[in-house]
Amino acid sequence: MSIIVFVEDWNNVFKKASFEAVSYAKSWADLAGTSVTAITSTHAQDPGTLATYGADRILTLSLSATPFGTAQQLAAMAEEATGIVIAGTSFGRSVAPALAALANGSLSTNTTSIPSSIAPVTVERGAFSSKGIETIELSGNLPIVSFVPNSIGIVETHGIGAVSSFDAAGTDLLTVTDKTVASGKVALPEAEVVVSAGRGLKGPENWAMIEELATVLGAATACSKPVSDIGWRPHSEHVGQTGIQVNPNLYIAIGISGAIQHLAGVSASKTIVVVNTDTEAPFFKAADYGIVGDAFEVVPQLVNAMRAFKAEQ
Amino acid sequence: MNILVCISHVPDTTAKINFDAAGKGLDSTGVQFVINPYDEFSLTKALHLKEAHGGSITVLNVGGSETEPTLRKALAIGADQAIRINATPTDAITVAKELKNHIAAQSYDLILCGQESIDYNGQQVPAMLGALLNLPFVNACVDLTIDGSQATATGEIDGGHETYSGTLPLVVGGKKGLVEEKDLRIPNMRGIMTARSKPLAVAEPTENGAATQAVKFVKPAAKSAVKLVDSVDELVHLLHNEAKAI
Numbered sequence: 001m002s003i004i005v006f007v008e009d010w011n012n013v014f015k016k017a018s019f020e021a022v023s024y025a026k027s028w029a030d031l032a033g034t035s036v037t038a039i040t041s042t043h044a045q046d047p048g049t050l051a052t053y054g055a056d057r058i059l060t061l062s063l064s065a066t067p068f069g070t071a072q073q074l075a076a077m078a079e080e081a082t083g084i085v086i087a088g089t090s091f092g093r094s095v096a097p098a099l100a101a102l103a104n105g106s107l108s109t110n111t112t113s114i115p116s117s118i119a120p121v122t123v124e125r126g127a128f129s130s131k132g133i134e135t136i137e138l139s140g141n142l143p144i145v146s147f148v149p150n151s152i153g154i155v156e157t158h159g160i161g162a163v164s165s166f167d168a169a170g171t172d173l174l175t176v177t178d179k180t181v182a183s184g185k186v187a188l189p190e191a192e193v194v195v196s197a198g199r200g201l202k203g204p205e206n207w208a209m210i211e212e213l214a215t216v217l218g219a220a221t222a223c224s225k226p227v228s229d230i231g232w233r234p235h236s237e238h239v240g241q242t243g244i245q246v247n248p249n250l251y252i253a254i255g256i257s258g259a260i261q262h263l264a265g266v267s268a269s270k271t272i273v274v275v276n277t278d279t280e281a282p283f284f285k286a287a288d289y290g291i292v293g294d295a296f297e298v299v300p301q302l303v304n305a306m307r308a309f310k311a312e313q
Numbered sequence: 314m315n316i317l318v319c320i321s322h323v324p325d326t327t328a329k330i331n332f333d334a335a336g337k338g339l340d341s342t343g344v345q346f347v348i349n350p351y352d353e354f355s356l357t358k359a360l361h362l363k364e365a366h367g368g369s370i371t372v373l374n375v376g377g378s379e380t381e382p383t384l385r386k387a388l389a390i391g392a393d394q395a396i397r398i399n400a401t402p403t404d405a406i407t408v409a410k411e412l413k414n415h416i417a418a419q420s421y422d423l424i425l426c427g428q429e430s431i432d433y434n435g436q437q438v439p440a441m442l443g444a445l446l447n448l449p450f451v452n453a454c455v456d457l458t459i460d461g462s463q464a465t466a467t468g469e470i471d472g473g474h475e476t477y478s479g480t481l482p483l484v485v486g487g488k489k490g491l492v493e494e495k496d497l498r499i500p501n502m503r504g505i506m507t508a509r510s511k512p513l514a515v516a517e518p519t520e521n522g523a524a525t526q527a528v529k530f531v532k533p534a535a536k537s538a539v540k541l542v543d544s545v546d547e548l549v550h551l552l553h554n555e556a557k558a559i
């Protein structure tokens with residue numbers, strides 16, 4: 001028996017969420033007095049690195065293309081699992097519930113803590129779009145945790161790291177006909193810094209300075225809902241209660257009023273900076289740092305200051 | 314085309330969320346409930362598909378009698394009939410199993426859910442349902458075309474999109490993009506009147522056994538007051554030295 005962790009790769013490369021998943025499994029395994037088994041794709045480069053985060057056994061398999069097929073493959077391992085960990089990436093958010101249904105597991109998604117107890121497994125999770133924190137017991141069979149990336153952190157430790165391959169059948173009920181991932185851009189859900197702008201920017205032609213700031217900071221760009229509704233920016237940048245929920249280390253909000261629905265999707269960010277002309281903008285109440293000022297003056301200055309700072313580093 | 318839209322009844326997005334004194338659940342005093350915003354995109358997509366292909370739209374909610382106004386609203390927007398499975402579910406698997414039992418006894422071509430319910434933010438029911446029914450499932454679906462028994466669907470993935478093709482029936486977790494914000498419909502007077510005479514059936518639950526147990530709800534700790542700064546240099550300094558965010 002062990003804690004099984006599904007480790008996702010992106011074009012054969014692990015990302016932070018991959019390592020964070022192993023770290024999560026390691027913390028849980030220590031509490032449960034058991035080992036960590038990592039399952040990853042045969043195509044993943046250097047699976048042995050997972051030992052650095054606590055993987056004792058690393059199993060590689062030829063993964064199905066769809067979440068459902070992958071869930072079936074993981075379900076084949078369920079009998080050996082004390083618990084299962086999956087990062088709440090877009091793929092993981094589809095795999096985890098399918099797995100829970102197939103393996104008759106008890107699942108917590110949107111999880112933001114490691115287990116505080118293991119009998120039964122008890123974790124915290126976000127509810128009501130970050131307006132509440134729920135403590136949940138996985139009291140049924142096989143506990144499965146899908147956690148919010150960047151909520152737990154990565155811990156380096158040492159695992160045995162024996163790599164072997166294994167085989168399990170998964171059926172894809174859909175054919176993937178096309179896949180497009182914007183290259184050279186930081187994907188919003190995994191960004192450590194997010195630069196976000198709202199209707200205060202007046203028009204799509206004014207986003208160059210936002211993109212420039214994002215480039216300097218290695219950040220992803222985001223926007224408020226009305227900005228995507230009027231087509232100034234793509235829907236995939238819409239953050240908030242009805243858009244993408246983010247929890248970066250730094251969220252910079254420019255010309256966004258801070259409506260309750262916007263805050264619901266961004267308030268889990270560790271540090272929030274607000275730039276707004278209106279001292280009364282509700283966003284200042286949710287911010288750590290604020291500049292009362294015109295975005296058209298402040299942002300170009302901020303680009304220069306950040307560029308100078310980065311050059312010194 | 315026979316379409317099922319699964320509807321969740323959730324606090325309005327502007328609602329102030331409070332929990333009861335024991336922290337056991339939501340204090341719904343003064344809270345307005347609405348159709349889950351993600352489900353609204355799916356419901357509107359169902360209307361578009363019905364307009365293009367004909368057929369019938371059933372809306373279903375697993376919930377107590379307090380959710381009926383939400384189902385009536387879906388009828389007023391254009392669904393043909395509603396079903397309420399009379400249970401107060403405490404976790405997603407219970408809802409998914411109730412839905413599965415209902416769907417297995419019917420013949421739906423398409424099962425549209427919202428990507429996620431904004432109350433418990435589980436993002437679990439649609440994927441569970443697909444797995445329980447052994448039907449293809451597309452999450453975060455932003456585009457869907459039906460051609461006979463074939464479906465082509467695009468879902469958001471981290472940093473991009475993926476497009477799938479498959480055979481109906483299909484389970485979808487929908488969101489904005491499936492239809493646009495401007496396509497969403499507000500019930501008009503005629504819709505509200507006809508909704509009163511549309512069927513709303515109540516079925517008894519067939520499952521009991523939750524896999525998880527909510528033990529406590531709390532509100533997140535309040536933020537300390539914002540630090541207003543006068544210059545970008547000061548901001549950069551604080552972000553680096555104090556917040557350690559850059």
Ligand SMILES: Cc1cc2nc3c(=O)[nH]c(=O)nc-3n(C[C@H](O)[C@H](O)[C@H](O)COP(=O)(O)OP(=O)(O)OC[C@H]3O[C@@H](n4cnc5c(N)ncnc54)[C@H](O)[C@@H]3O)c2cc1C
Binds near residue numbers: 223225326
């Ligand atoms: C069901 C529902 C769901 C919703 N979900 C979401 C969601 O997920 N995400 C979301 O974002 N919204 C959501 N909303 C919309 C939300 O209520 C707000 O309308 C929206 O967030 C406002 O966007 P904004 O801040 O860009 O625009 P505004 O509210 O118009 O604010 C613009 C801000 O820019 C400031 N400003 C103007 N000029 C300048 C300048 N030159 N420099 C600096 N600042 C300037 C103004 O002072 C103002 O504070 C939802 C609404 C509903 C009803």
